[in-house]
Amino acid sequence: MVWFGAVMAVVVLVGSMASYAFHARAHYEAIDRALLNAAAATAADPAASAHLGHLTARQGVAMTLRVYDAGGQLVQRLPDDAAPAVDPRVVLARPAGPAYGFFPGLAPSIVDVPQGITGAFATLHDGHQRWRVFVHPVERGGDATGAGPGYVVALAPLGGLDASMADFRVLLTGLGALGLVVAVAGSWAVAGSALRPVARLTEAARAIAASRDLSRRVQAAGRDELAMLAATFNEMLESIETAYRLQQRFVSDASHELRAPLTAILGNLDLLRRRPDLPPEEQAQALEEARREAERLSRLVADLLALARADAGVPLVRKAVDVDAVVLDAFQEARRLAKGQQLVLDPLEPVRIQGDADRIKQLLLILLDNAIKYTPAGGRIVLGLQDAGGDAVLTVADTGVGIPAADLPHVFERFYRADPARSRDPGGTGLGLPIARWIVEQHGGSIAIDSAPGQGTTVTVRLPGTGAGAVQGAGAATAAAS
Template identity: 85%
Template sequence: MVWFGAVMAVVVLVGSMASYAFHARAHYEAVDRALLAATAAAVADPAAPSHLGHLAAQQGVAMALRLHAADGRLLQRSPDDAAPAVDPRSVLARPSGPAYGFFPTLAPSIVDMPPVAKGAFGTLHDGRQRWRVFVRPVDDGGEGAGEGPGYVVALSPLGGLDASMADFRVLLTGLGALGLVVAGVGSWAVAGSALRPVARLTETARAIAASRDLSRRVQAAGRDELAMLAATFNQMLDSIETAYRLQQRFVADASHELRAPLTAILGNLDLLRRRPDLPPEEQAQALAEARREAERLSRLVADLLALARADAGVPLAIQPVDVDAVVLEAFQEARGLARGQELVLDPLEPVRIRGDADRIKQLLLILLDNAIKYTPAGGRITLGLRAGPDGGATLTVADTGVGIPPADLPHVFERFYRADPARSRDPGGTGLGLSIARWIVDRHGGSIAIDSAPGRGTTVTVRLPAEAPSAAG
């Protein structure tokens, strides 16, 4: 608003000065033109001494015409001449500039135009008002203006015009001040109305920060930029609320998953402490169960560490990777994990990309481990690698296992999410494997998709580009 007021003040000031200057120049130069025309007519008219009043009346402004001899003596004057006495020789000796006070030099004044070379303008003051004077020499005694060389003098009073210009200055000043006041009040009102949504947004943000209630939203009305800002703020709140809910769920799920193995370990150790006389077989069984839970706890901590690094943006070790060699290594390790399932490698095409070989292998082992867990003995698991049309790699892991219900498919990549059949078949899982798999695929700039149905099996398709995005950095 302050900047707007400052600009408006400059505009009003410049506009007012320009209006006054053009107006003043036009009126004062109209007087000068009338004086020029009257003296020119007097010089050209042989009967000028007897027609001075008529010549003065023809110019449309109050004017007095005089004829002076070469020595400055007054020879003839127009009727009703109330102008002050003037010596034409002093006016010619010391001519004055324009009658108006100021004007930007955008065009030459009439005072500087060629016709004035035959005479000179002057400005007199008789104590009451100013008078504009033009003196024109008569250098040919045989033509006009009487006999012998002399001067034609035209005078016009400027009192009325000066008073009119003074009133005009006052009017412009008043209108300019009124315009600035109106513009300031208007801009204040408009700014207050326009910034009211910003104030509401600020109050809402402060209230959310104080109460930590992420369900609150800003009322967004209209289609202007502030409404778009409020809508964007609401979208940001939606994202923050979703992230906050996911974080709460993650902490609760992590606590639950960590508590289960710890409870089992502590229970077995407490049993061994309270019953030192247990048979060796029961002692070995308690120690084996404690070891299994400790191994599960170790896997869970490792997975949590991997996800923490993923959230922290730990970069990948990007280098050229022979994906077919990595697939073959993962396939060999997965065969050692199989529990009666048939593992098939088909097809296996040579593919070379830029990526992180260790992470790609981790991705494959996660997918193969899930397929083995959810496929009963006698089932079939197929691992395949094809070269993509863009030089990338397409990996597929297909099984004939229990499948995933349609309601669970949108959530399989969420942390600690496991479908009910999976929970019953894999009580030792962490529910973080597919979350880590998606992170690995995302960091390589690829995509992962799951096609599954209960009783029909599951197919996971991973597409990795020829060059991981982080390699460009």
């Protein structure tokens, strides 16, 4: 509003000055033209001095004409001449500038001085008003009366025009000031109305920061840019609230998961401390249980560290990877973990992509470990790798217990386990699938799960490749797998 008011003030000032300059110069130069024409007409005709009144009437401007001889003595004047005394020789010796002030001088002139006319202008003051004077010397065999050289003097009163210009200045000043006040008041009202949503945003942000209540929202009305800003601010609040609640849930779940193995370890160690006379079998059982819980705790900490790296945006070190070799390595390791399940590798096609071999192996072990845990003995688990136009398509299909449809949208949430079977898993951490999704996203790929209770689960992972096609050594890997 302040800047707008300053700009408007400059515009009004410049506009008022320009209007006054053009208006004033036009009127004052019109009088100068009339004086010049009347004096030139009188000097051109020696007999014109007898018709001075007629000459002044023809100019359309109130004026009077005088004729002086070469010595500066008044020879002829009109009967109603009330102009002040003039010495034409002094005027010619010291000519004056225009009758208007400085600002009108900035406007272009509109007076065309005829060729061959000489003379000088002056501005006099008789105590009541100003007079504009033009002295035209007569350079011929006789003066204006035909007797000899002399001067023709034309005079016009400026009192009426000066008063009119004064009123015009007051009018321009008043209108400019009024326009400026209206413009500033209008800009104040418009700015206040336009910035009111910003004030609400500020108050809401301050209140949310003070109360830490992320459920509050800003009222967004209209369809202008500020309404869009308010809507975006609400979306940001919703995103922050969701992230905050997920963080709270994650901390709570992590604390619970860490507390369970620590409690078991401390319980077994306390039992051994208080009962040194326990039979060797019971001591070995307590130590084995403590060891299992310590291993679970180690896996949980490793998974939490991986997720922390994911949340911190730590990128993977990507290089050319023979995915078929990684799949074969993970298959051999998973086969040692099987507990009566049948593991099959089919198909195994050579594929090379840009990625992190260790993370791809971790991804496969997570999926295979889940399949082994939830597939009963005698079940079948199939691991496959296909080349889909240069992309690596990994599949892990099992004939296990499956996942209910209501739980499928949540399987990638941290510490989430689908009921009922998965909630009874004592060795899992609930972080495997979230880590698997992070690995896939870091490779720019996609992961999908298709499952139904009692019908098994199929996980499909697609990793974008380099389009290099088959790689050397893939045939040997295939032969070893078969």
